[in-house]
Each structure stands twice: as C-alpha cells, then as structure tokens.
Amino acid sequence: MLMRTQATSTKQGNFRHPVAGIGKAATLSGSIEMMGASMPFARNVEVYGEDEPAEYVYKVISGAVRTYKLLGDGRRQIGNFYLPGDIFGLEAGEHHRFTAEAITDSTILVIKRSAVVSLARSDRELSHQLWQLTAQELEHVQTLLLLLGRKNAQERVAAFLLEMADRVPAGNAVELPMCRQDIADYLGLTIETVSRTLTQLEDAAAIALPTSRRVVLRDRAALNRLNG
Amino acid sequence: MLMRTQATSTKQGNFRHPVAGIGKAATLSGSIEMMGASMPFARNVEVYGEDEPAEYVYKVISGAVRTYKLLGDGRRQIGNFYLPGDIFGLEAGEHHRFTAEAITDSTILVIKRSAVVSLARSDRELSHQLWQLTAQELEHVQTLLLLLGRKNAQERVAAFLLEMADRVPAGNAVELPMCRQDIADYLGLTIETVSRTLTQLEDAAAIALPTSRRVVLRDRAALNRLNG
C-alpha cells in the first residue's frame, strides 16, 4: 500500500480572465459563475491541499476531480469524484478537509469564497443553497459509509458503476475518467480486487468492458440487486 | 449477520411540557431549547425512522442515541453516536436519512424543525449555525470514511476509544453506553473482532477493562500511534 505510481502533485494552473459581475438572484449553479475565473489544471495536479485555508470554491467545467485523505503511511481514501457541473471545495469552516486533484486535464471555475459568503449574507436563497450543498456532500458520504462498512467487493463495484452511470448522462455506457487505483481507493479495495471483480461482473454478463476505461451496463437489474 | 438480539423498536415516548418561548439571540445550544419539549425514550426505542419526514430536531439531554442505515438483508451501519449535549436529526432536506434509536433510557429534547428554520430566516446567526451543524456532521462522517475504507481492526478500535474518551469529559476512563454489536456496526467489524481487539489492546497494556463496558485508556500514545 505504500507504493503509488501517480505523479507527484505540484501546484500549477494560471488564472485566465477574472470577472467581477454579480447577478441579482444569485445561484451557485447560475450567475455566481460570473464571479469566478476559469482555470486549467493538468492531470494529477493538486487543486488544493488538506488543511489549507479554504479561500475558493470550485466548479468543474470539464475533466474530473478527486478529493482524498491520506493516512500517515500513504494509505488513501477518496471521498468523492467530481464531474462537469459539480461544485466542490466549499467548506463551512476555514480549512479544506481533503486534498483535491485533477484526475484528467481539467478546466475548473475558481470562485472566491468570501465573495460567495458575503453575497449570501444578503441573499437568503444563496445562503440556503450553501447549506444544501454541504448537505448533499453529507448525503453522498453517508451512502459511502454503508458501502465501506458493510458491503463486499462485488456490491461495492456494482454501486460504483451505478453511481457513475447515473452521474454521466450517457445511457448505459460510461467512460471512466479515473484509473483502477482511484476506484480502489474510493471503494476501500485494492486495484487487483477491483480488476478481478470487474471481470467477474463481465463473466456474469452484468457488464461489458470494451476497453478498460469503458464500461457498458448490460444488466442493471443484476447490478441493482448487488447494490443491496 | 441476520440475527440481531436487540429489541424490536416500537414507537413510544410522550411529550411532557411544550414551551413556546423564543429568545432574542437564538442559538441552537442555547435559547432554542426553550422551543422544545423534553421527552423520555426507553432503551432501543426508535426516535425517528429512515425516510420519515424530518419534522423535528433533537438534542440529547441524558442517555445516548445511535443513528444507522440498514441493508436489505439486515446488515447495519451506524453513522454516529450522540451523547448528552449533542444535537441530531437536523436535515437540510425533507426526510431523515438514518434511523435514530435510544441506546439507553434517554431524555431527549424535541424541537419543531419549522420553528428553528423559520426563526433562522430572520436570524443570520442561527442560520449560520444550522449550516455549521450539517458541516460538523459531514466532518465526522468524513473521518469515519477513512477509518472504514483504510484502517485495520486495531486502528478502528483505537480510534473509537479515543473518540469516545474525547467526547466524554471524564479523563481516561470511559463508561460505554453501547453494546459490542453497536461498536461493531459503527466500525464495520463483527462483535467477535471488536471483542478480540479489545483484549489485544488490554494485553498490550494500552487499555484496561475493569468491566466490559468500562474502558480505561492506559497508554494514549500507543492508541494515537494506532490511530494513524
């Protein structure tokens, strides 16, 4: 568990064109975006680190992001994957509690947290949305809890595939942006177990694997059954 | 995993004296309490069920509460334990996402959610506290994630003991309100593994077990080392 081939994360990414515009009925998924700047992040580059001050809120424009915590000896637990349209990095406190990294080359909208929070002071709707966003994050993590605490490898992988399929609009085929190690560290397994379980599911005709990164859900009922 | 000796949960508990008083600078840990009614819940009695409408917010006055999710076949994952002073059951959405049960005979303050939320509409401070409360819950669950996904039995039990010791003021001795099954379902283990691990820690002189429910932390440094 100590070796990890993934590139060392170095800070990077340069602002493009910051905009100061402020809408009237600000929403996090809407006009708030005008307050941010679009920034490119290369694959495996860190967006923010655990325990760093939470100065910004982020929104994935393209690409994908993972957030994780590390144990002293390098064991890693991924908390969530963020896909285009997802907001991440919003903290109620002062510091980030996870590290965030681009999984693939990504474009990420970067918004000053203070701008959002101060706008929320006068905008009841926005303020409510901030709470909702934290609550959504909570809901997701609570689902993961049950998975990590009580599900076996098959159930975990099935849940993962169904989750990804739900989050990407594209019908029954999913192009996974993350490698096996990421999936393993999300599901609390090893890459070998993830790989073996995927082939098991393929043998059972529940899925097809045209390439290692592309998964076709062939029998959702079977996967849902595994999902508990 | 299908057998569970715990008593069947039946609804129960009768309101005592509802109060309508409202403070000026309302806080969740302060004057909001005036808006609630103190209610007794017997051991193993359900406070609310998963997916029920979240009409109330709760605060433990005395006793202890567990919240959990079940899988179809009865596997259970406990999300949190609540001790005197803790608030639980606050949802940003309309429904509870866990079931809550009294672990021991408990007194619980029951507050109408609508009262809190409507007061929060005009009270910026309270509104912020609601967000903070959800964020605290998130923080706790995120810590559990790392535990369930990546820690071994010794590390899990050590983390649990340290957490409980931190949450009860009483120095190095902790009186556990919950049974081994609860601990197991919190840590994603079996009762046997929890029991064996506790005796291992006792043999290693990290803890003492005067009774099965009382734990004395004898070597916090050792436990912290295990905690990663």
Next chain:
DNA sequence: CGAATCATTGAGGAATTTCAAGTGGTGTGG
C-alpha cells in the same frame, strides 16, 4: 521499437468473519 504506465491474472498468505461453545453477570421466581 523500447519504455512507461495501466490493467489483468495467478498463487499463496493474512486478516477478518463465521460457526460454535463457554463464561459471567443479572434478574426472576420458587
């Protein structure tokens, strides 16, 4: 093509679970 990265597969081992039995404390009723 060769190197590097990522993924799959196999064999053996380790940690945890499962199954089973036994211990200890507590409360009830004779």
Next chain:
DNA sequence: CCACACCACTTGAAATTCCTCAATGATTCG
C-alpha cells in the same frame, strides 16, 4: 437465598474474503 434463564461478552477453530507478491498483457507515446 438459590436455581434458572437470559443476555452480553469472550474465546477457539475453521472458513472465507480480500490482500500481497509476482508475472504477464495491453496501450500509449516518444
């Protein structure tokens, strides 16, 4: 006050799942 039943907990032995170690494929990219 003892006997019995009931729980919660502990302990042991066997089984199982998942992990570790190791080798082999596959894909990409200079």
